[in-house]
Amino acid sequence: MFQRCILLGLYHRLYTAYGPQSWWPARSDFEVIVGAVLTQNTAWTNVEYAIRNLRRERRLSLRAMDGLAHGELARLIRPAGYFNVKARRLKNVCKWLAASGGLSGARRRSTNELREDLLRVNGVGPETADSILLYAFRRPVFVIDIYTRRLLSRFGLIAGDEPYETLRIAIESALAPDHSLFNEYHALIVRHEKEKCGGTRDCRHCQVEQNIE
DNA sequence: TACCAGGAGAAAA
DNA sequence: TTTTCTCATGGT
Incomplete structure (x- = not known):
């Protein structure tokens, strides 16, 4: 082709x-993952406002975000739009990452394995999965x-x-x-x-x- | 005021 | 199986 x-x-x-x-414009690999979800059908400037809120509240880590209630997470990411949907999706990704043994655990797995697994997370489609694989896990996707x-x-x-x-x-x-x-x-x-x-x-x-x- | 912006999933046809 | 609808804010 x-x-x-x-x-x-x-x-x-x-x-x-x-x-x-x-790239990617983020301070950590976890932040890349969060940004990949937040930027779904959304201008990056709005994502930055949401990221800023999360950083200010010290919620930009797997443990801190996983421990947030849905309503609180939705409030923090409100500027990125679709905040109820995205809060649910972020929690799904957090659960997946925690079950994978965190970023370090996930890094030990093959690209294909990671990709198939990510695509099974509700709210992670091919573009989001590949952004995460390329920019957070540095895989050739x-x-x-x-x-x-x-x-x-x-x-x-x-x-x-x-x-x-x-x-x-x-x-x-x-x-x-x-x-x-x-x-x-x-x-x-x-x-x-x-x-x-x-x-x-x-x-x-x-x-x-x-x-x- | 109307339109657009780095998707994805559910519902309807 | 394919198409349509829904989710929502901030900038221009």
Whole structure:
């Protein structure tokens, strides 16, 4: 489906335009997991407000969050929207992580095992699971989100409505299983899709977009 | 005021 | 099996 050289060419254009992104924007791996749930269908700025509340209340750890009542957790994450749904989902993830022996216990398991297990947690779909695997567990899994679909379809590489697994497997098959590359690539895609066109001759957005027609 | 933003699951068709 | 609906806040 994808040619390796085309995917790498696009990566290098993005990297040249924006440089290293050093993702995910979080202070700990547990915070990555929390952010992955909170950002579901939600602008990141709103997630930051919720993360700030959790940090202020010292609830950004597995034990502290697992010990919170639903209502209290929902109150803290309110700015991220869907707070009742997300509070339930966060508690589900906490239970899964605790049952896995915490982050260190989960790290001892294979990527496939972790992925299948994560997808069984109610509230964790493929995008959330893969974000957690890539950014919290540093596994070579490519995240397919709305930004990935938008960019690749604009470049004419996909139709845009392919099933999640079809795209993920196609991209992973075309590239070497390198978590650092997948991390940087996805972060660059998000950066590029959020970048506003500066309208100037050296606009970074236009540098990447040029000659795609 | 209306629309949008890094999904996922349940219900309905 | 596929489509539609629901969950909700903050920024523009």
